[in-house]
Amino acid sequence: VARVSARRADLDPSLERIRGGAPAANPNVRRLAGFASVHECPTAAVAFAARVDTNRALKGTPYQMPFGQSPFAIGRGYAFEKLLRQHGHAELRAVLREGTGFDFSTAAVHNLRDGFPLSTPGRTMRAQVTRDQLRQVVTHPDELAIVDGAILPREIGGVRVDFEADELAIGIEGAVLVGENKSWPVVDGRPADPDALGSALDQSATYVLLAREIVADEGLDPSLVSGDALLITPRNTGLSPVLHRQNVESRVSRIERLLEGVPQVGDITRSVPVDVTFERVADMNLEADARIDAFADLTDQVGRRYEAGSCLTSCGFAWACRACEFADAAPSLAGERAARAVPSIDRLDRVAQLGAGAPPTAGEAPVAQELARAGRLVDEVFVAPPRRRRSA
């Protein structure tokens, strides 16, 4: 049933109309993580459901954000993966043995990256092998096995997405462990990039959740999929791998809530006005101003929630939304904390008026007194003649 609905959604002409020729993006775990940070924004939700590539929709305007990855960084990642797989996965077996204490030298390795077509049928076959292996090992806990490139399908908001896990290391103490390879180094036990560690653990937690759902679907105990994730990274300056084991149980719960919160494609199709489309936003034949105007109109219709901290790091529309917020003189420009301090005031010029002592409306009264006091204190320091320092 899920697959049928997914295909229906995929072909839904309403979504095609909403996308309106804007560049399309297939959901993947990175995009999902990005959406997780901005999922309360109606425009981001519509774009995610309609599979609009927010990173490329504004190409050719000053509002396109510089997303992308250095070829050196990608090359390093490729080289690290290759190192783990070469010579019959010798390095991978060694690092698993060293990190878990179990002998993987004779473990079966099912490399699903080779021998399967890249097409939809190929991924479906890989998903079936992954499912078979999960069932096999959970019911035969004495056998160690590794699934390299496991495919974990899941319906998200009515669309089927195939997630690819680097490794499922199976059979350790009768449990299934999810493994993820990352090419950033760990030095003195600490990641060189703490933010990247958080993303990697979120990614692993997603795979733990999906693996549990498959195991449960097979009528088996989902708790056999461990809440610990295995992270394989280079140690120090080279690519020599080292394994880290980290519990991601709390992240699994958060991601489960997040996935449940992803709006259904069908609901979005029904709720969005019929004239909402990214067509003019993405039309490279139009001037940049016309495209940002079209974007502003669209977000005004659908709704927009700009939070600098999450949007600027996760959404390709962030600069465009920021420009809209500036045009609206929105307090969110200065960050979430500042915006939350003036909840009943939606324009910065009004904040300035209240800070200068203008009489508030009833709705503004709770924050007006504090704003007026702040304005007076600032004026005392910067406008009034300087005081003796002892008065601070």
Next chain:
Amino acid sequence: VNATLEALLASRVHADGRALRRTTLCHTHLAEDPLAVVVWRLGGERFRASAIAWGSVGGDYQIAVAGEPRNRDLYFGALLPFAEALCERVAASTGAYEERASPRSERVDRIPTGAQQLVVANRTTVEALALIGRYLGYLSDRSGVVPDPRLLEAGRHLRFYTRRTRVVGQSLLVPLDRFVAQHWATLLSPVEQANLASLDAQIEPHPGMHAFESSASAEATMVVGPEPTEELDRIAMTLLQDFNAARGRSTDIAVVEPLTAPIKAHYRALVDRDWDLIARVVERERGLTEAPSVARRWEDDRRALGRHLEWVVTRGGRYRTLDTPQQAAMTLRSLEEAKRRYEAECAIDDPALMIGSLLDGDALRGQVVEVDDSHTITNPSGRNVRRARLRLRSDDPVVAPEGKRLWWTSTAHDDPWAVIDVHQERTAFVVELQLTAATRANRLPAVGERITMSIHHTGRDAWPMPLPSDPPWTHMPAGAAPIIDAIDAGDTESETAPVLSDAVPNPETLS
């Protein structure tokens, strides 16, 4: 920082069209001749700078470009002039030494009268220098070749300087993004404040442009190192491929040096912009008077540098790469104390920085309406002692529980006052406070004086109790004790080939 104050300042920046000063004083020491350092890396390569530039702020810079920074010989060869310059400048900056009793122990500290200050564009550069320092400071004799001692010493200096940035209020290594964000109110969120070009554009917008538009334009057009964009690394990739093809496997400086010219030109163009930006920002901030407490913190910095030089240069020592549990606990405590003291000193020095405390209820300001310097109490040992009381009238609402300790800003290094009572008289609030120490004239404000009382105090909190030399098992690492460890084992590996993003298939696709 108080959120209401942030919103108010943002509204004024929005109205004025340019950033506003949020302080009346400069709270970081700016040395006469700081050494600016600019780093650029290849994406994903965290231990090696593809270009490193250094020089006096506002002057010319020197640049080191290895060509292929992932080759150890080429990298070290290129880096050596930087290492020499850093070691020389650090050694030369100290001047004479003065001897002072250590505030922490019975030892005598030798404090240099000067110290080399480093200035970088942002905190990302600090992180980059920290990794380079970790790498160079602990090099092994790989392939039987002993690394140049100047590289080792420079690495240890970088490690010291970057670790020092954990001390809030230090001025030995100044990341300008943080420095500017502390001294200016802008329309930038905390995430955006990491971009020095954006901050600068909000302070001095392009003619005819609002601060917001100017910073958005700067953000889109100017990348500040060390992290390259995909676009920049695509250019670097082509240049490196040409360079590697031309040099074959040669690492001979005479052969390689001329071949680096195109790569140098690429990075010079990037460094030029960073360099001008750093000079402009530093010059602008020099216009602000230094806060009185900066001198104390700068002395702490010099004291720390003196200890570092004695350990590393004089004694040839190395630092642990991981703290022991005891070190970690003591370090955390001293960092927390440094932060508290810095915030207190800033608020007491600078009336603009006291505003947040007033709004948060951590400070109160009013007029002294009565001082009773003959008030006596019976202390716990049964003696009658004089403890002055005062009454303060404030026009602003005051919420303070009985017993709350507040310091008068003029005696913030001394003992506090305790709140006895708060009540409202018509529209004003009257606060009664009692001194917690013996009554003396210099501890008392005059009637009619307008004073500020706050939670901030500049004296030390209680002296830390010594920790047990043998920590309990709950505080011991599970494995073996950490050792001082070289991290250059991967230097013999061959360089990885770059891969363009267009060539990467997305396996996680829709069915």
